[in-house]
Amino acid sequence: MNAQLQPAGSAYFITKETEKAEARTLAVLVDNEPGVLARVIGLFSGRGYNIDSLTVSETEHEKHLSRITIVTRGTPHVLEQIKHQLERIVPVHRVVDLSVTAQERGQERPLERELAMVKVRGTGEDRVEALRLADAFRAQVIDANTEHFIFEITGRVSKIEQFIAIMKPLGLVEVCRTGVAAMNRGPEGM
């Protein structure tokens, strides 16, 4: 990609990327301290890695530990770099590639869930249809008046995207999504 943008002569040797990019879900256990998220995000932007989704929250209050879930995309070589570069960050305790762990256990992928709030405005037939579809998707109504609903929906990314797409012609106003939370199946911890 960059190769074409290089001038005819350059001080750098650039080779074409031939490997295929794949998606991975990483769990990163970090000390919950100021700037730790900036370190992680800065690493991704500074080294040109992709972030498809990133969520973070404190998970162990007493130990001041937060868990960051990152969905990223890259060639196997870049993915290996991402993991090692993350591990270099001083407040990072552990980096686990949940996708690889799942594959090692004979599963297609780790458990991945996302929560979305979806606001839909409408009256009459559209309104009934929205409610009916929400029911089919097991979305909860968490706020409503005579002109609108706010649905809360939880599920895999594909389900949420499908739900949002369906709501679009029915008066979709706004969407808020949490990003992916993920964990491996089975009794073992990360």
Place this chain on the structure above:
Amino acid sequence: MEQRAPEAGRQEMTGAEMVVQALKDNGVKHIFGYPGGAVLPIYDELFQQEEVQHILVRHEQGAGHAAEGYARSTGKAGVMLVTSGPGATNAVTPLQDALMDSIPLVCITGQVPTTLIGSDAFQECDTVGITRPCTKHNWLVRDVNDLAAVLHEAFHVAQTGRPGPVVVDIPKDVQFARGIYTPPQTAPRTSYNPPLSGDQEKIRAAIGLMAGARRPIFYTGGGVVNSGPEASHLLRELVELTGFPVTSTLMGLGAYPASGKNWLGMLGMHGTYEANMAMHDCDVMVCIGARFDDRITGRLDAFSPNSRKIHIDVDPSSINKNVPVDIPIIGDAGRVLEDMVRLWRASARTDKAALKPWWEQIDKWRARQSLAYKPSSDVIMPQYAVQRLYELTKGRDVYITTEVGQHQMWAAQHFGFEQPNRWMTSGGLGTMGYGLPAALGVQIAHPEALVIDIAGDASVLMTMQEMSSAVQHRAPIKIFILNNQYMGMVRQWQQLLHGNRLSHSYTEALPDFVKLAEAYGCHGIRCEKPGDLDDAIRQMIEVKEPVIFDCRVANLANCFPMIPSGKAHNEMLLPDEATDEAVANAIDAKGRALV
């Protein structure tokens, strides 16, 4: 916080006192810095004690490079102290320089009071934000009771694992506030555990691979130097035991002595023909503490195509970053070398006869004399100047720093380093202006040594103001300028790649360096003829004050051998082939498309 019984060393003091106390407790004797509003309380404490000596510089960048030179020549952390805002932003270049060359550097910055942070106060900047990508780690200390622990942790992080720069940003109110000081503790934070010993299985596999090698090579780097003198000692032992040839990166020079019989010279873009050819044709490559940098590998898809590769590095992210390797060993170079020497002694023996054809081949490559140049009796050839400097300083306690450019490469090619920690140069970042302040730092650490900055006329002007610091602190550094009036390396690339259009690479209005020396209150020497050079260098060595030596060299000399852009190790451009036409066509149409 839990209540704890009073321990030895725990006592109440101000944040500024804690800074000075932490410096003492971490064994710091010298710091480099520049005062300003947000660090005045710390400067006030420095004034009232004598254990920690402060070296006043003229620009914060100078403080950083001086601290780097100090660190690199001693193996200890270098320390710099600067104020908020511009003080901190001026520190960014040396921080990134130290990050790329793995130099332990502790930078303490003042910050506006915590209550003013975020208000665009006078001399405020987001120091931890700005320095986050150019440090190994950084801290903003908001509570004086955290300060001591953070400072100790900063020294620990800077000096362990792969060393690097750290920043501790201390708001002015925290410097004034009183709190409890705790002495350094051995309990490190749980998330930071740099590896030390390598995996024994992998080391055994590496020894097995090495024992069966027919065309082996050691490719060593700055990691060997960083690991400490013992690592260099062990490297020499392992080379002696195995009988393998050894080459090194720019950063690793001195770990194996240049006079050693197995030495091939530096490798890479301006490395020797024998080093690069041996890298290309080897069957087993043992990389120790180097990182397959793009200046080393040349064209990646043609890099050492038929070798099995062993890579020893303390930083797992260096493994497989640019070049995939067969046996990665994560650990400290010294520890792993110790294991390798022990295992080799126990289980392997060099088959000298099996290595003979390889050494014969290497001797053929050596016979090409890739560092040769056309001597001249009219003008001083820059290579000749470095050679004479080397010969005339042999046997002395000498430390060399450089700036960045052609002179740096000539210094690396023609100055022989026998010991580690004697060669200070900006490798990764390529910071013009590094050498002069670095020489100051080295001289402060080694007051009796002969410290020479082999400089270029363009680079040296970037931090020339530090001559004033050298004079103030009676640091008799020698600034040996290979003056060709060009930014030589820029010009060389313009000749190679841009149709000889020398866009802004000629410095038309250089100062008179001898008069400049006098203006700074030091000694100026000019030399224009090869016949006068030896006497002039001897004079430079004898003078007991800082010297600026204006060595007028052949203006248009270029740096060879060279791996041109888009080429592999076995496609070097050698000096005897580097005619004007060859230079102009060094990068063919295919190469241009590739790069």
